Amino acid sequence: MPSPNFGPPPQVKSHVPAGYLAPTLQQAISALTPRMYRAAHECHAIYGAGYGAVLANLLGKVSFAVSSNFRIRGHNGKSMPLSLHIRFAGARLSGKTEAHDRFIAPINNAMKSWKKRWLFSNVRPPTLLRKIRAGAAWSMLSMSEGRGHLADSLSRSFEDLSDLHDSNMPPFDRADDDDEDLVENAPDSAIFVTCVNVQDDKNREWLDKHGKSAIESGYLFRLLMMESDELAIEGAGEQQPEFALLDYDDRIVELIASGLIKLRATPANRLPEIKVEPAAEQVLQQAQERFKFMASAMLPERDTIVFAVRLAANARRIAGCTHVFEGYEGAVSPDTMARAVMIAEYFGTCWLATVFPPKPVPAVAQRGRRLLDHLHGCARQAGLHTLSGPKADVEALAPNFGWTKAEMVEAITWICGQGFAQIVPRRENGRRVIKFELVLNPAGFLPGHQGYPPRLI
Structure with missing residues (x-):
């Protein structure tokens, strides 16, 4: 299978610590196990879907199929x-x-x-919980455009979603007190997968409004979230036959048929357990330390631990999903775990970039950068490494930029405040003159730097 063509790498939007190299979408796709990788690549080639959409939707649907068959051994020995x-x-x-x-x-x-309701879209929490308690113990929240979902209360029912993420049934509330039959027969555990597609603008609105409470509740750390500006391609359509996708279909049908049998006889929290090889546990433990470092630039110390632990748990689940889908025998291997870690780490960097997007550059900083670029250009044209002149001469350039004199003074003040220039009084021919001097910055004039100073904002 040829390596997919991802085009030029996108700019990293997340704030990560110096020295941390974030994985790319290409690396995450390439980390998929063989059958899943081939299905992902073929979906992109035939249907044109962007690789980000392919990765998220493939993982979500595989998770639904395999979660009815097995659980996985956790770090504490519990499944x-x-x-x-x-x-x-x-x-x-x-x-x-x-x-x-x-x-x-x-x-x-x-x-x-499966006679019970299993696929949910824009549903409210009471309805969802009532359906699950009535026997829909294997279900999925999934939609191609989730604008309505993010506007509904389920998207912010963080306690219920956290319980369902761990296959636990949320406790009854007062609305259920008068339904004796429902209380008596409700299952103790349930499988609930979510794979929601939304538009990026609506997700940004949701985070601005509910992100703080979602983090405080702990649920947002459990959520694998990816934001992408990738565009779909035209795709080959019927001109290219499906092979890997048909293999995906067959495996999904096989897993669901097996899951239907198991869930009719076994509660969701007592499904067979996959073990993890000690070497694979070591891979995950090392990754968890890297996850902590990755989040250290944006989260307080306590939250970096929560972020790392939850992301490592998701990596463990991804490893179990790929292990079962591929039909591997025995315990999860170090290779499968390393692949899952790469995928989870990519989601983690996307999570940080989405939850903590770069703040807009203030207008005064934009003007300061533009003026600084202009002055460095003047210095280069004159063959100089620095530039000096009366401050009044620099202020006189304001109309050339379409600025007021006050805006030019603000730009000069910003440049000096960043340490790229200084205002100094001089005596020339017995007169006191206020001079504007660019600070000599040899690194800024090294080959390949085009004379630009380092970006400090």
Whole structure:
């Protein structure tokens, strides 16, 4: 299988500490196990969906199919579910719908024999919980365009979502007190996967309004979130036959048929458990330390630990999902865990970039940078490494930039405040003159730097 063409790498939007190299989308896709990688690449080539949409939707649908068959051994020896909670925030024409529809198609067909409600869209918390307690103990929240979902109360029912993420049934509230039959027969555990596609602008609004409470509740750390400005391609359509995707369909149908049998006889929290090889545990432990370092630039120390632990737990779940989907025998291997860690780490960098986007550069800083670039250009044209002249001469340039004199003074003040220039009084021919002098910055004039100073904002 040829390596996919991702085009030029996007700019890293997240604030990560110096010395940390963030994984790319290309690395995350390439880390998929063989059958999943081939299905992802073929979905992109045939249907045109962007690789970000493909990765999120493929993982979400595989998680749904495998979580009815197995759980995985946790770091503390207790089993944990293989259900993932994923949100993909993409720009218009990112291929969200194409990826969602193609990967959910075999699930729709295979679940026809499951008589309980299993697929939810814009549903309110009481309705969802009532359906699950009535027997819909294997369900998924999934949609191709989730604008309505982010406006509904379920998207911010953080306690209930956290319980369902761990396959626990949320406790009853007063609204359920008068339903004796529901209380008596409600399951103790349930499988609940989320794979929601939303537009990036709506996700930004949701984070601005609810992000703080989502972090404080702890649920946002459990959510695998990716925001991408990648655009879909035209795709080959019917001109290219499906091979890997048909193999994906067959495996999904096989897993769901097996899951239907198991869940009719076994509660969700007692499904068979996959063990993890000691060497694979070591891989995950090392990754958790890297996750802490990754988040250290944006989160307080306590939250970096929470971030790392939750991301490591998701890496463990991803490893279990790929292990089961590929049909591997025995315990999860170090290779499978390393692949899962790469995918989880990519989601982690996306999470940081989405939750903590770069702040807009203030107008005064933009003017200061523009003036500084102009002055460095003048110095280069004169063959100088620095530039000096009367401050009044610099202020006189204001009309050339379309600025007022006050705006020019602000720009000069910003440049001096950043240490790129200084205002000094001089005596020339017995007269006191206020001079503007660029600070000599040899690094700024090294070959390849085009005379630009380091960006401090």
